[in-house]
Amino acid sequence: MTGVGEVITRVHREEWARVVATLTRRLGDLDIAEEMTAEAFATAVERWPIDGVPPNPGAWLTTTALRKAIDRLRREVRREEKHREALMLFDTPEPIGAIDDDRLRLVFTCCHPALAIQARIALTLRMVGGLTVPEIARAFLVEETAVGRRITRAKAKIKAAKIPYRVPFREDLPARVTGVLAVLYLIFNEGYLASNPEKDAVRGDLTAEAIRLTRLVHALIPADGEVVGLLALMLLTEARRAARVSASGELVSLGEQDRGAWDRELIAEGHALVRGRLATGQAPGRYQILAAINAVHTDAHDIRDTDWSQVVALYDQLVRLDPSPIVRLNRAIAVAELDGPQVALAEVDGLPLEGYHAFHATRADLLRRLGRSEESRAAYDRAMGLAGNSAETAYLIRRRDQLPGL
């Protein structure tokens, strides 16, 4: 019995998106596709422990879901006297070459820029990730009804405004891939540093889901360097997860982390992806540069072994692509290691980031290193007032209370 349960869980993870995607193409309706896929899985939970697991679970689920959809449409046709059944005949192949996969169409539809960003996240987790509405609500600590409404509204817009179910035009593709990656990165970051103080600081289920979805997108568009970059960035960040929060629930800074607790397998995979991109000789995008920075960090056995000149050089490259204050703040943190806290502080002080906790936390640290304890304490207090995460607050309190002259 448990054996079948495990199989169903695995099949759900592997086949959910494919079944939803195939049904959406066959039926031209995301809403019915989702509902029938869920019903097909419910039938599997009932039948498989009795009948045994079918030899091709994915095909069984698709067939079962399609049959349920046909039954449903037939009932509607009779009721509404409409020729909805005609829809069933359209099995448009639309050959589009190497990236012709229904799941990719599904990803692009769920991450469409005409939908609100929160709707894109919820829709992607539901349709592609197969998470239930309560699971999504729990992950983001919002009401189930709110998530349900968001998804319903998005599906209604997709239908009414005719958001297409296909891979975007070639000219739109780079921007649309960037949009997909932004959704995946937001899911990952919510898991990596939850924004709500009542949640666990690090949420492994969300980071794992983000990585799984990014792996899928990578498998679907393997040639896209930024997809590789984002996957590598996630792997190299995830590798440090266990070392990132202490037993007492406090955030542990990079310099203080137990590097023995880092996941070597994830690091090796991330490094291989970064090296692969370097070998192409193509100019890297933002995610590839961030991945390379994380590769440098995870390459060092100790914070003092870190190749800071390499890190600063990579940040220089990133600033050229994205001169935003947050990128410059992160660059300054690396500059502090290379040229000292005085140089870094001069760069940090001009940044328009008054409302950002990391800005004040960085200033606090630099001021502490310069022996300016009073100013440092004030900056820690500002940072604490703005931090949304309990593990981060705990870290800031400890650092503040370690300041001399209290």
Next chain:
Amino acid sequence: MAQYLMSVLTETAGLATAEEMAAIDAFNEQLQADGHWVFAGGLASPSTATVVDGRDGEPVFTDGPYLESKEHIIGFWIIDAPDLDVALRLAALGSKSCNRRVELRPFLGE
């Protein structure tokens, strides 16, 4: 094919400049050549509007727009497009041609 309403939004009372008019004409010709054209028009200012309520007996006429707002619609296009991606692209070109933001909204389907 679906139809979309592309409303041109503005905050100022000014009409299109000669330069904007030329760009709009070029965009209109392209819409017609590509088979997207259904209809388009410019509107007089909201202060020229009359709200009419004929639901109950003698019609009631009220001077002015039904909604006073900072932004108002000064023109619109109705376009044919196979899906939202095509419509979004046309809306971006339309917005550029008239040098204003546009709101894209689908007509109700069958």
